[in-house]
Amino acid sequence: MSKNSGKGVNLKDKLDGNELDLSLCDLNEVPVRELAAMTKATVLDLSCNNLSILPSEFSNLTHLVKLDLSKNQLQQLPSDFGRLVNLQHLDLFNNKLVTLPVSFAQLKNLKWLDLKDNPLEPNLAKVAGDCLDEKQCKLSAVKVLQHMKALQSEQDRERQRRIQAERELEKKREAEQRAKEARERELRKREKAEEKERRRREYDAQKAAQKLVEKKKHDDDDDDGVVEKDSLPPPPPPKKRSRSCFLLSTITKMLLLFLIVCAIGSITVCRVTDIKPEPVCAPVNAFYEEAVSTLHSHEALQRILQRITLQ
Incomplete structure (x- = not known):
């Protein structure tokens, strides 16, 4: 060695x-x-x-x-x-x-x-x-x-200063990271809110458009109904009945009934009594004959007249 x-x-x-x-x-x-x-x-x-x-x-x-x-x-x-x-x-x-x-x-x-x-x-x-x-x-x-x-x-x-500086730097980095994450969360939250607002506006627009279409359709249906109503003749105005009209109508009916009774009575007198040949019954008999001729086709009236004649 x-x-x-x-x-x-x-x-x-x-x-x-x-x-x-x-x-x-x-x-x-x-x-x-x-x-x-x-x-x-x-x-x-x-x-x-x-x-x-x-x-x-x-x-x-x-x-x-x-x-x-x-x-x-x-x-x-x-x-x-x-x-x-x-x-x-x-x-x-x-x-x-x-x-x-x-x-x-x-x-x-x-x-x-x-x-x-x-x-x-x-x-x-x-x-x-x-x-x-x-x-x-x-x-x-x-x-x-x-x-x-x-x-x-x-x-x-x-060394302690360096360690402290490193710790402060680390804290600063962590704070910056937390701030960055907070900003990112806030950005995502804002974007989410904006997206939600955009969808809400689209939804409202769709609803408004749907209502507009339904309103237009309803208006068209109303227009069709108005046209149909306009094509029909207007209904006659309701009759206004007053008390005077009612009284006049009643009097007219009674007068007509009276005339009918008088006519029937005149015809009966001139046809079944002895005054038949008298001149005063000539118009009555002529009217009777004409009426019988006119109403000859009505069987019911013939039966009534036959009964009157037989009497």
Whole structure:
């Protein structure tokens, strides 16, 4: 196995109590798997190697209490480096670090820190200060943790603002969607009402047309009836009977009856009495003969006359 991967190094030979010294081993990779199996090695020295990056699995070495990564080529630390919660002493002297991961704020047990000779961004460099003695390195650990906690809080607030903004945006989208759905419902309702109104107008128009046709037909029937009535002769005006007319009619009838009785009496006298040959009965007898001749065809009258003659 290649030496620079650390797999060619016998780690047990490098272990002294709880200290594992892998410095000056020309490593460009960290043997994380082997280190994870050596939980007794709480002090790890990886200084003076060619390490440019630490794998994300390095953060699983949570048993580490003291870690020396000085004099390497590290450009950044794993984003979850803060998982090394038991870490108390961290030496990052002479690397190429510019920033630290925000999770660095979770190293609550960190008591000693050296960040000298790194191209740190100005704010972080000012906070880290110079680690020239034990006191300054301890102070650097405190200040850097405070700084990273502030960054983490700001990041959390920014994340909360983003979450809140996303929630507000989501609420806005939901409100717009609800408003859109309400508009669509209102539009459908209005269209439905307009369609119903249109059908009602059509229904009313059909009813009106039907009534017009029926009225026209009824008027035509009435016109036919008027024509038929006009073609018939007007009925005679009713006779107005007054009391004088009734009296006149009664007198006329009585007079006529009297004349008839007189005529019958004259005829009877001139036909059945002894004065028949007298000149006074000549007109009566002549009238009688003419009447008998005229009414000779009426058998009923003949019987009446025969009875009169026989008498």
